[in-house]
Amino acid sequence: MSINVLENGWVQDSFELTHDVYGVYRDALVMDPEEYNALTEEQIAAMKQQRFDNWVSHIDESSNQEEPV
Amino acid sequence: MATRYWVGGAGTWSSTNTANWSASSGGASGASVPATTDTVIFDSASGSANYTVTFDGTSTGCGPLTINGPSSGTLTFDGGNQLFNVAGSLTVAASGLVTFTSGNFSPIFTNTTPATCTTNGVTLTRITIDCVGTTLTLGSALTGQVVLSRGTFDTSSTNNWSVTSSSFTRSGTQTSTHNLNSSVITLTGSSTAWSFATTTNLTMNASNSTITLTSSTAKTFAGGGLTYGTVNQGGSAALTISGSNTFSNIGNTYSAAATTITFTISTTQTVSNFTAAGSSGKLLTINSSTAGTVATLSKSSGIVSSDYLSIRDSTATGGATWYAGANSTNVSNNSGWIFTAPPAGSTGNFFLLM
Numbered sequence: 001m002s003i004n005v006l007e008n009g010w011v012q013d014s015f016e017l018t019h020d021v022y023g024v025y026r027d028a029l030v031m032d033p034e035e036y037n038a039l040t041e042e043q044i045a046a047m048k049q050q051r052f053d054n055w056v057s058h059i060d061e062s063s064n065q066e067e068p069v
Numbered sequence: 070m071a072t073r074y075w076v077g078g079a080g081t082w083s084s085t086n087t088a089n090w091s092a093s094s095g096g097a098s099g100a101s102v103p104a105t106t107d108t109v110i111f112d113s114a115s116g117s118a119n120y121t122v123t124f125d126g127t128s129t130g131c132g133p134l135t136i137n138g139p140s141s142g143t144l145t146f147d148g149g150n151q152l153f154n155v156a157g158s159l160t161v162a163a164s165g166l167v168t169f170t171s172g173n174f175s176p177i178f179t180n181t182t183p184a185t186c187t188t189n190g191v192t193l194t195r196i197t198i199d200c201v202g203t204t205l206t207l208g209s210a211l212t213g214q215v216v217l218s219r220g221t222f223d224t225s226s227t228n229n230w231s232v233t234s235s236s237f238t239r240s241g242t243q244t245s246t247h248n249l250n251s252s253v254i255t256l257t258g259s260s261t262a263w264s265f266a267t268t269t270n271l272t273m274n275a276s277n278s279t280i281t282l283t284s285s286t287a288k289t290f291a292g293g294g295l296t297y298g299t300v301n302q303g304g305s306a307a308l309t310i311s312g313s314n315t316f317s318n319i320g321n322t323y324s325a326a327a328t329t330i331t332f333t334i335s336t337t338q339t340v341s342n343f344t345a346a347g348s349s350g351k352l353l354t355i356n357s358s359t360a361g362t363v364a365t366l367s368k369s370s371g372i373v374s375s376d377y378l379s380i381r382d383s384t385a386t387g388g389a390t391w392y393a394g395a396n397s398t399n400v401s402n403n404s405g406w407i408f409t410a411p412p413a414g415s416t417g418n419f420f421l422l423m
Contacts, residue, residue: 001228006208010160012208012209014228021303021322021323021324022253022255022281022283022303022322023253023255023279023281023322024231024253025210025231025253026210026228026229026230026231026252026253027190027209027210027230027231028187028189028208028209028210028228028230029163029189030160030163030187030189030208030209031162031163031164031189032137032162035163035164047163047165050165050190051190051210054190055210055212055231055233058192058212058233058257059233059255059257059283062233062235062257062258062283063257063283063284063285063303063304064285
C-alpha cells in the first residue's frame with residue numbers, strides 16, 4: 001500500500017492482503033530504517049505473508065475455542 | 070522524565086528490582102525502576118540470548134515502551150496475567166524476536182497525550198484504553214481483546230488497520246469513543262463478543278467498519294441501538310443481535326454449513342442492505358429469540374433479494390420489498406417476506422454462498 005517514515009524515524013510499510021472468507025487484512029511492518037533497509041524485497045514479502053498467514057491461523061484456532069469474554 | 074533501558078537479560082520487572090535497569094543502552098545497572106513518566110526501551114543490548122522478563126504485578130507501569138529483540142535469541146514477556154499501565158505509546162519490533170506468553174500481557178493505556186499502539190503481529194492478551202481526554206491510535210493491526218474505559222480508541226482513518234479480538238467490551242460509563250473507520254474487525258469469541266448494550270457517554274463511529282463474528286460457539290452482538298457498518302455472521306454457531314440498531318448491511322460470510330442469525334424479540338434492525346443468505350444444503354436460519362414473538366427488519370426502499378433462508382418470527386418492513394427467495398422456508402409467524410425470487414429484471418442485493 002505505502003511506505004511512510006514516522007515521526008520517530010521508523011519505517012511503516014503498510015500492506016493489504018485478502019482472504020476469501022475472512023476478508024481484507026490491513027497491517028504494516030514498522031521497523032528501524034537500518035533494519036528495514038537491510039532486508040531484501042523477498043524477505044519483506046515473506047514477512048508480510050507470514051503476518052497474514054498468522055492472522056488466518058489465529059482466527060481459525062480462536063473461533064473453534066470457547067473463549068471467556 | 071527519564072529513559073530507562075533494560076539490561077542483564079532475564080529478570081523481574083517489579084517495583085523494587087533495580088538490577089535490570091540502566092540509564093543508557095547496555096550501561097551499568099542500578100538505575101531506578103521506571104515511573105509512569107519514564108520512557109522504557111528494550112533493545113539489542115538488553116540481553117545477549119534468549120531471555121524472559123517476568124512481571125510480578127507490583128510495578129506501576131511506565132511511559133512510552135519500545136520493545137526490540139535481543140542481539141540473538143528471543144525476548145519473552147511473562148506477565149502472569151498482570152495488568153500493566155503504559156502511559157504512552159507501545160511499539161513492539163517487527164523482528165519476530167519478541168513474544169508474550171499466552172495470557173500474559175495486558176497493557177492499560179493511560180496516556181494523557183495522543184499515543185500509538187504498534188504490535189507488529191505480536192498477539193496481546195488484552196488492551197484497555199483508559200486515556201482520559203485523548204486518543205490511542207493503532208500503528209499496525211492489532212490482535213487482542215479490546216476493553217474501552219475512557220478516551221478514544223482509533224484504528225486509524227488513514228490506514229484502517231485490522232483488529233482481531235475475542236471481544237470488544239466496555240468498562241464503566243465514562244466518556245469514551247470508538248473510531249473504527251473502515252477497519253475489518255474480526256471477533257472470534259463466544260458469549261457477548263460485542264458488548265455495548267450500555268451506551269451512556271459512549272460515541273461509536275463504526276458506520277464504515279466491517280465486524281464479523283466467527284466463533285463456533287454461540288455469540289452475541291449487543292449493539293446498544295447504535296449505528297454500524299456491516300455486521301456478518303461468520304461462524305457455525307448462532308449469532309444473536311440485540312438492541313435496535315442501524316446497519317449498512319447484515320451479512321453471512323459463513324459458507325461451510327448451516328448457521329443462524331437470531332434477533333432479540335421486539336427489536337427493530339434498520340438496514341440499508343441485507344445480503345445474508347444461505348446456500349443449497351446450508352440454510353441460514355433467521356429467527357427471533359423467543360418462539361412466537363417477532364423481531365423486525367426494516368429497510369426504507371428498494372429490494373432485498375435473498376435465498377436459502379429458514380425464517381421464523383420475522384417481520385420485514387420499512388418500505389422495501391423483501392424477497393426471501395424460492396428456496397427459502399416460511400416456518401411460522403412471519404410477515405412482509407415474499408417467498409419467491411424477485412421478478413426478472415428487478416434489482417436487489419443478493420449474494421448466494423456456494
